[in-house]
Amino acid sequence: MSKKLLLKDAHVEGIRYFETYRKQGGYGAAEKAFKMTPEEILEEVKVSGLRGRGGAGFPTGMKWSFLAKPEGVPRHLVVNADESEPGTFKDRYLMEFLPHLLIEGMLISSFVLGSNVSYIYIRGEYSWIPDILEEAIEEAKAAGFLGKNILGSGFDCEIYVQRGGGAYICGEETALLESLEGKRGNPRLKPPFPAVKGLWERPTVVNNVESIAAIVPIIDITGAEYAKIGVGRSTGTKLISACGNINKPGVYEIDMTITVEEFIYSDEYCGGIPNGKKLKACIPGGSSVPIVPANLLLKTVNGEPRYMNYESLADGGFATGTMMGSGGFIVLDEDQCVVEHTMTLARFYNHESCGQCTPCREGTGWMYKILKKIEKGEGKMEDIDLLWDIQRKIEGNTICPLGDAAAWPVAAAIRHFRDEFEWHIKNPELCLTQNYGLANY
Numbered sequence: 001m002s003k004k005l006l007l008k009d010a011h012v013e014g015i016r017y018f019e020t021y022r023k024q025g026g027y028g029a030a031e032k033a034f035k036m037t038p039e040e041i042l043e044e045v046k047v048s049g050l051r052g053r054g055g056a057g058f059p060t061g062m063k064w065s066f067l068a069k070p071e072g073v074p075r076h077l078v079v080n081a082d083e084s085e086p087g088t089f090k091d092r093y094l095m096e097f098l099p100h101l102l103i104e105g106m107l108i109s110s111f112v113l114g115s116n117v118s119y120i121y122i123r124g125e126y127s128w129i130p131d132i133l134e135e136a137i138e139e140a141k142a143a144g145f146l147g148k149n150i151l152g153s154g155f156d157c158e159i160y161v162q163r164g165g166g167a168y169i170c171g172e173e174t175a176l177l178e179s180l181e182g183k184r185g186n187p188r189l190k191p192p193f194p195a196v197k198g199l200w201e202r203p204t205v206v207n208n209v210e211s212i213a214a215i216v217p218i219i220d221i222t223g224a225e226y227a228k229i230g231v232g233r234s235t236g237t238k239l240i241s242a243c244g245n246i247n248k249p250g251v252y253e254i255d256m257t258i259t260v261e262e263f264i265y266s267d268e269y270c271g272g273i274p275n276g277k278k279l280k281a282c283i284p285g286g287s288s289v290p291i292v293p294a295n296l297l298l299k300t301v302n303g304e305p306r307y308m309n310y311e312s313l314a315d316g317g318f319a320t321g322t323m324m325g326s327g328g329f330i331v332l333d334e335d336q337c338v339v340e341h342t343m344t345l346a347r348f349y350n351h352e353s354c355g356q357c358t359p360c361r362e363g364t365g366w367m368y369k370i371l372k373k374i375e376k377g378e379g380k381m382e383d384i385d386l387l388w389d390i391q392r393k394i395e396g397n398t399i400c401p402l403g404d405a406a407a408w409p410v411a412a413a414i415r416h417f418r419d420e421f422e423w424h425i426k427n428p429e430l431c432l433t434q435n436y437g438l439a440n441y
């Protein structure tokens with residue numbers, strides 16, 4: 001059984017409220033942290049090996065240490081709660097059921113970073129959660145954990161919740177900052193990174209909800225103990241939101257030593273595939289990461305079991321591996337059609353492209369149109385190579401990672417499921433009445 005750090009109290013009735021959270025030991029980590037110096041806390045975070053839980057897996061301690069500190073310029077912590085990656089809903093769970101865990105993590109992080117005004121930028125579709133967060137902020141303030149002179153330290157901190165308007169691109173950190181400044185959410189060129197020039201050109205750390213919540217157990221148990229959980233550079237625990245063709249969709253906390261097979265089939269997690277169907281493929285890290293067929297999902301290229309961690313999922317690189325990403329674990333059973341699935345994603349990325357760069361603006365539209373044609377049985381064999389060509393021209397040639405995110409699912413689908421694309425083209429009449437999965441497994 002995986003160790004629980006973030007969700008250990010998730011089942012406690014009333015844990016959403018300060019009184020219960022406090023009874024369970026809540027804000028104990030903050031009290032401990034305020035007896036340490038910001039440098040000592042930063043060292044604990046570095047030792048913990050925590051990697052950004054939003055998708056990129058960038059070491060959190062390193063990101064914090066990049067924060068510029070020019071004399072007299074305010075610094076900010078911004079929590080990225082614009083969780084919009086298809087298949088990803090773990091931050092929603094944390095904010096909805098454990099808002100004080102996030103607030104406590106923000107308090108400690110703001111203290112380390114010297115942020116007197118910190119923000120939570122939350123996706124517009126999570127319309128009921130800002131009220132929960134704002135209530136928790138008020139409770140924390142009333143108890144002296146936010147506001148002026150927190151715990152007699154002389155440190156002041158306010159937290160504000162800003163609602164997004166429902167655009168996927170506003171989850172990209174620089175687009176988020178633009179939006180927070182009241183502008184259209186267009187990504188900025190990096191560098192400069194937000195750590196140097198962020199919100200209103202001030203040094204800013206942008207961290208995912210889960211990353212900031214993880215600061216609480218790191219301080220509780222120490223960075224060294226946190227680093228002992230997991231394996232290699234995949235330390236601590238990770239939240240996985242599991243969905244698709246599984247018996248038990250939901251949010252699970254894993255310690256990154258379990259195998260993919262155990263995660264899918266064990267009753268502790270996904271509980272297997274409904275109606276005893278076969279596993280066809282999986283997208284383990286949210287829609288932006290490459291799809292992997294079952295044979296490569298359960299084993300690495302070296303024949304080793306594949307584990308639910310950053311290194312093992314990426315084994316073989318983009319050719320055969322995939323990525324941990326945001327932990328949005330989407331399972332496809334034998335009946336699913338990869339062409340249809342890829343087309344749906346292409347439509348999504350085309351719709352969400354901000355339109356600033358030509359390869360993304362034009363390329364995502366072309367990929368969607370071609371995939372739609374193939375899916376409807378109107379494709380030609382050369383369309384597959386055309387698709388391949390377009391995705392290659394997008395990857396690495398855009399301002400922000402949305403371009404790559406649109407290209408990778410198409411590349412992986414063609415690489416692993418080319419026969420399925422060909423079947424659609426060779427069997428136009430069958431495509432209209434059934435899908436490849438149902439016809440061929």
Ligand code: NAD
Nearest residue numbers: 054055056058066082083084085088171193195325326401
């Ligand atoms: P990135 O690798 O460009 O950056 C990761 C973080 O490290 C950023 O905060 C960046 O500012 C910082 N960083 C990197 N190099 C730095 C340097 N030299 N100096 C200072 N800071 C530096 O990736 P990204 O654009 O932040 O994220 C991409 C990932 O987001 C994708 O892999 C995808 O999985 C994920 N994603 C998640 C969601 C979601 O809903 N959770 C949605 C879309 C995409």
Ligand code: SF4
Nearest residue numbers: 354356357360398400
């Ligand atoms: Fe906008 Fe796409 Fe360019 Fe990102 S890659 S800046 S979403 S056009």
